[in-house]
Amino acid sequence: xxxxxxxxTHNVYLxxxxxxxxxxxxxxxxxxxxxxxxTHADEVIAVHKAYFAAGSNVVCANTFGAxxxxxxxxxxxxxxxxxxxxxxxxxxxxxxxxxxxIAMDIGPLGKLLSPxxxxxxxxxxxxxxxxxx
Numbered sequence: 001x002x003x004x005x006x007x008x009t010h011n012v013y014l015x016x017x018x019x020x021x022x023x024x025x026x027x028x029x030x031x032x033x034x035x036x037x038x039t040h041a042d043e044v045i046a047v048h049k050a051y052f053a054a055g056s057n058v059v060c061a062n063t064f065g066a067x068x069x070x071x072x073x074x075x076x077x078x079x080x081x082x083x084x085x086x087x088x089x090x091x092x093x094x095x096x097x098x099x100x101x102i103a104m105d106i107g108p109l110g111k112l113l114s115p116x117x118x119x120x121x122x123x124x125x126x127x128x129x130x131x132x133x
Contacts, residue, residue, distance in 0.1 A: 001099055006057070012058060014056060014058045015059045018105070022062075025043045026043075033065070034062055034065055034071070035079065037079050037086055041082065041089075044086045046090075048091070052091065053096055056100075058103050059090065059091070059100075060087075060104070060105035061080075061086070061102060061105055062083045063079070063080055063083045063105045063106065064106070065110075066080055066131055067127055069110055073130065111124075
């Protein structure tokens with residue numbers, strides 16, 4: 001079943017915060033949770049699995065702050081690939097029988113758009129595009 005088909009006849013339950021749960025698992029102050037996709041994949045997978053077990057239909061990959069302002073291009077690509085692999089691993093190993101989907105989590109860039117800040121709209125689009133392609 002596709003997500004669109006599921007939406008037509010079901011309520012959709014999303015997961016919750018990733019960062020706070022990773023903090024409870026040892027993520028340190030100032031540490032970027034997106035790097036845990038590589039360094040602590042088992043912990044990230046465990047959080048996703050717990051959300052599926054609690055009834056979530058959608059888990060958001062651990063990519064909230066994954067953008068080209070925080071990571072160089074090579075690391076960004078590795079982080080996003082690992083995040084999607086972790087979410088897929090959680091889905092595959094979940095014993096829950098309800099429909100399960102994965103979404104990419106795209107958070108703010110951390111800069112304000114012009115005229116309130118110094119980031120041009122076109123530059124923001126380019127930065128977001130680097131995260132999703």
